[in-house]
Amino acid sequence: MADLKIHGIAKSRAIRNIWLAEELGVPYDHVKVGWVDGGTKKPEFLAINPNASVPALEDGKLKLFESLAINLYLAKKHGKGLYPSSLEDEARTWQWTLWVATEVERHIGAYGMHSWGYAPEKRDAKVAAEARKALDKPMAVLDQHLGKQPYLLGQSFTVADLNIAGVFFSPYVMKFDFSPWPNVKAWIDRCFGRKAAQKTMEIRAAS
Ligand SMILES: N[C@@H](CCC(=O)N[C@@H](CS)C(=O)NCC(=O)O)C(=O)O
Known part of the structure; x- marks a missing residue:
């Protein structure tokens, strides 16, 4: 144990x-x-x-x-x-983590539930459409940031990337369309292309 x-x-x-x-x-x-x-x-x-x-x-x-x-x-x-070594990068990690929890998660969650999560009779296309629209603003912020560097804190993958990409875990598996934000799309493919992410997907798929 x-x-x-x-x-x-x-x-x-x-x-x-x-x-x-x-x-x-x-x-x-x-x-x-x-x-x-x-x-x-x-x-x-x-x-x-x-x-x-x-x-x-x-x-x-x-x-x-x-x-x-x-x-x-x-x-x-x-x-x-995976954890930043400077105080400033630690603060950026907290910033992105709180950002995804407060600005993104409820919208991607509502979109997911009303697109694939709930049984078809419980899904409301209007709620899904509103949630998708609400994602435009925060996703543009993320896309702009990732246009400057490959990962949230710079050149390497850290827990900041994992926490943000982790909120998109099931949308990614369910083929949510990230293409309106090309830098986000390239970044999330990088994150989920990692060996540990692939293994985690297998664990999820087998469950
Ligand atoms: N903010 C919490 C949310 C936890 C949460 O809502 N988990 C869901 C499963 S993903 C749950 O256990 N729901 C219980 C329920 O709906 O009764 C976290 O990120 O850990």
Whole structure:
């Protein structure tokens, strides 16, 4: 049994943490907690994440929730070049992470649920269209930034890239059209072309 436990089925935001663990090459146990089957409501899970949602992390005595915060912690703890070494780049990592969580995730989430996530009878094309339109502004910001450099912090892939690309994990798998933002498209192909990302996709596909 590994010290590190990632709770949450692969077809959930836990995939972001699985990807990071695969990048780091750290041993981890994958505890496949889901919500449809009531797994997130069980007392033993609520003791780890009282929000009744996945993912959640246990690392020895530490318990954490919030997928993107979990990644910041793991990347900082294990390093391996994925966590920035300067204070300024650390601040940029927090900036992009909070940006994707507050400016992007709800729109891409709504688009995804109303395009492929919900059963067809629950999908609302109007909600999907509005969510897609709301993405234009933040995606233009990301595209402009990535026109200057291959990765968010510069020349190499870091947890900042993984956290932002991780929010697009299922849209990427579901062939969301990134072509209106060519720099984002080239960057996300680079991110998901990584060996660890490919392995993570296989884990998700097999789940
Ligand atoms: N902001 C949280 C969101 C967690 C979340 O909403 N997870 C979904 C699965 S991807 C969930 O467990 N939902 C439980 C439910 O809908 O009852 C994070 O990024 O970890």
